[in-house]
Amino acid sequence: MTFELGYWAPQEQHSPAALLRLVVEAEEVGFRRCITSDHFHPWFHQDASSGSTLVWLASALERTRSMIIGTGVSAPIHRYHPAMLAQAFATLDHLHPGRVALGVATGEAMNEVPLGFGWPPFKERLERLEEAICIMNLLWSQEFVTFRGRHYQLRDANLYVKPRNRIPVYVAASGPTVADLAGRLADGLLTVPQPDNRLTEIILPALQKGAEAADREMAELNLLLEFKFSYDEDYDRALESVRRWGATEIPGIFGKEIYDPRQLEEMAMSVSSEELLKAWKVVTDPEELMGPLEEYAKLGFKEIYLHSSSPQESRVLAEVGRVLLPYFSEDQEPRKS
Numbered sequence: 434m435t436f437e438l439g440y441w442a443p444q445e446q447h448s449p450a451a452l453l454r455l456v457v458e459a460e461e462v463g464f465r466r467c468i469t470s471d472h473f474h475p476w477f478h479q480d481a482s483s484g485s486t487l488v489w490l491a492s493a494l495e496r497t498r499s500m501i502i503g504t505g506v507s508a509p510i511h512r513y514h515p516a517m518l519a520q521a522f523a524t525l526d527h528l529h530p531g532r533v534a535l536g537v538a539t540g541e542a543m544n545e546v547p548l549g550f551g552w553p554p555f556k557e558r559l560e561r562l563e564e565a566i567c568i569m570n571l572l573w574s575q576e577f578v579t580f581r582g583r584h585y586q587l588r589d590a591n592l593y594v595k596p597r598n599r600i601p602v603y604v605a606a607s608g609p610t611v612a613d614l615a616g617r618l619a620d621g622l623l624t625v626p627q628p629d630n631r632l633t634e635i636i637l638p639a640l641q642k643g644a645e646a647a648d649r650e651m652a653e654l655n656l657l658l659e660f661k662f663s664y665d666e667d668y669d670r671a672l673e674s675v676r677r678w679g680a681t682e683i684p685g686i687f688g689k690e691i692y693d694p695r696q697l698e699e700m701a702m703s704v705s706s707e708e709l710l711k712a713w714k715v716v717t718d719p720e721e722l723m724g725p726l727e728e729y730a731k732l733g734f735k736e737i738y739l740h741s742s743s744p745q746e747s748r749v750l751a752e753v754g755r756v757l758l759p760y761f762s763e764d765q766e767p768r769k770s
Contacts, residue, residue, distance in 0.1 A: 436730040438753075438761050439466035441505070441659055441740035442493075445475035446677075449484035449492075455746055456493050460500045462754025468505040468536065468623075468659070468738050469493070473512060474543035477677045477701065478694040487521050494529040503534030505623055505659065505738070506605045510540040510558055511550035515565035516590055519572040526596035535569075536623050537562060538605035546692040555688060559610065560584060566602060566618045573600060603657055607687070609639035616643025621655030628711060632732060656734045662714040662722060663742045664749050672706060674744045675713045679704035682712050713742065719749075719756045726761065 440459040442452050456467055471486035486504060493502055509515040518535065525533045539558040546552050553561070564582040571578045572592050580587040604615035605623040612635075615622045622640050624632070641651050661678075665671035679701030680686060691697060714725060722739075729737055739757075743749045 436735050436737055436761070437466060438464065438726070438758060439468060439736050439738040440464040440750075441738040442467055442469040443740060443742075444470045444472060444484055444486055444489065445477065445481055446742065447746070448482045449489050452482075452484075452489065453492055453496055455750065456500070456502075457496050458747060458750050460497045462750050463758040464754075465500060466736060466738070467493070467497075467500055467502045468534075468657075469502065471504045471507045471536075472541075472544055474547055474692060474694050476543075476680050476694065476697055478698045480677070481694060490533070491525060491528075494525065494532055499532070501532050501534060503601075503603070504536045506536035506538040506603075508538050508540030508544060508562075509565035509569075510553065510561055511545045512548055515568040515585060516572060516587060518565070519569040520592055520594070522569075522600050523573060523592050523596040524594050526598055526600055527594050530597040534601045534603065536603045536605055537565065537619075539611060541687055541692075542690045543692040543694070543697075546690065552690040552692075557584070559614065562604070562611075563614060563618065566604075569602065601655070603655065606636065606640075609635050612636050612639035613643035613646075616640040616645075616649070616654065617647040618643075619654075621657055623657040623659065625659045625661070626712065626729070637732070651733075655736065656732075657736045657738065658729050658734045659740050660714070660722075660726065660729070660737050661712055661740045661742070662716060663744075664716050664719055664722075664752065665744050666717050668715065668717050670744055671715045671717065672709070675709050675715065675742045676701070676704075678713070678742060679709060682708050719752045722757060723760060726757075 442456050472483050475481040475483040507513055509518055522533055522535050539562050542552045561584045564585045568580055573596050577589045577591045578587050579589055601620040603621045603623045604619040606612040606615055644651055663671040663675045680697040682704050741749045
């Protein structure tokens with residue numbers, strides 16, 4: 434049941450320069466892994482940011498010493514052609530061997546529609562995701578690739594800069610269909626806490642079903658979790674800091690053709706504190722996070738990424754480095770309940 438805590442670096446929440454400073458601080462307090470979000474438009478409008486994640490990722494790898502940094506997620510739907518993602522991550526791994534990971538998914542309208550693309554139905558996005566994973570693996574491992582899919586084609590495409598290591602590809606899923614695909618094709622699953630035992634009754638069984646269909650063992654797959662929380666000694670202040678993310682808690686929002694952050698922010702006003710607290714853990718003491726983190730470790734999650742929406746992020750990093758990282762060190766298993 435051992436697991437590792439990672440740092441979630443939200444591009445929407447901090448400017449690129451501020452986020453670089455935070456990820457350096459995160460490594461200094463003891464984090465060895467990081468996942469950063471990747472959007473064209475953010476989830477909210479006021480005080481939001483949304484820099485180019487691939488540009489930022491290159492800078493973050495230069496600024497840190499040995500931290501492994503991945504994306505959560507770079508969706509290969511329209512904005513990113515899978516061959517271009519393959520080239521970018523091959524270059525990053527060539528420059529920083531073994532320090533990059535790629536998260537992919539079926540995407541959100543906010544990253545495609547503003548660029549003039551249509552918003553495909555889920556079936557098409559799933560097909561695009563499957564083709565994209567195949568294309569990237571082919572380009573990373575073979576020469577002069579020809580690929581004829583329904584949505585993507587390659588004609589004698591060759592990456593002249595190959596990755597030095599196998600780049601892990603994780604699929605983000607909150608439903609069984611995409612989790613099944615992760616089990617078949619990816620190196621692991623990235624997800625978030627789910628209500629009503631969905632993780633144990635729907636998501637993880639679908640992942641296992643996909644793995645079995647591809648003659649793979651669950652032990653081969655990495656399980657990653659984005660754990661969302663806000664910490665401040667003032668509970669109300671900690672809760673208020675979470676409200677910017679209200680749109681992400683609207684049922685079915687990830688599949689809707691809504692792409693204007695101003696509209697998302699307006700819709701978020703209808704999300705109650707009770708709904709927010711189902712997805713975000715609001716605490717006045719970092720030790721309150723220990724129990725929930727241990728429960729996810731018992732489910733088999735090997736990497737749990739702390740996504741903080743706290744009022745004072747540098748203080749959070751210091752407290753996590755002082756309290757949580759030593760407690761959840763790699764040689765210590767979660768305490769038994």
